[in-house]
Amino acid sequence: GAVVSQHPSWVICKSGTSVKIECRSLDFQATTMFWYRQFPKQSLMLMATSNEGSKATYEQGVEKDKFLINHASLTLSTLTVTSAHPEDSSFYICSASVGDTQYFGPGTRLTVL
């Protein structure tokens, strides 16, 4: 089956620093990947849609200059949280679509001190 990996699985950083999260499709090519954010005991909220070779499409209320998304290849999308602050602490999950099915990564726990 389609497998999506994320790296790192968890990261702790100081306020003001930037953090990069990688999302890879391991055994398939994904022209579209999605980035979600999940707060404790809440649902997944779509942040942006990442399209290979073009700019990401951000959801309303998501700052594109703060959450930089790069989808340079058909198997890799990255999310960079710039100038991270404690309120950015969350669980970030990516997914990649195959047809109408999305396959999810295991998530990355970000803690900003």
Place this chain on the structure above:
Amino acid sequence: AQRVTQPEKLLSVFKGAPVELKCNYSYSGSPELFWYVQYSRQRLQLLLRHISRESIKGFTADLNKGETSFHLKKPFAQEEDSAMYYCALFGGSRLTFGEGTQLTVNP
């Protein structure tokens, strides 16, 4: 705008009892609906989708357009069914999730 509502955050049943996880949606177009499941310490994974009309792990879900519902059912719950269940709607090139229902099946 599209919206998915799961009215029950928590649901607890005994092993062997029937279980129904409710899901209602709001969408102006023709919806594609899914159920995703997340077992403890595992990633989110697809359980079933309405277009395939299949039964996975004994679970079924029927799309009722009149009631705008897509409830998930299983006649005899098992302990291994304990997990977080999310109903999701695909429309407008995006997947919108409900808030999830934590199902606990007690022995």
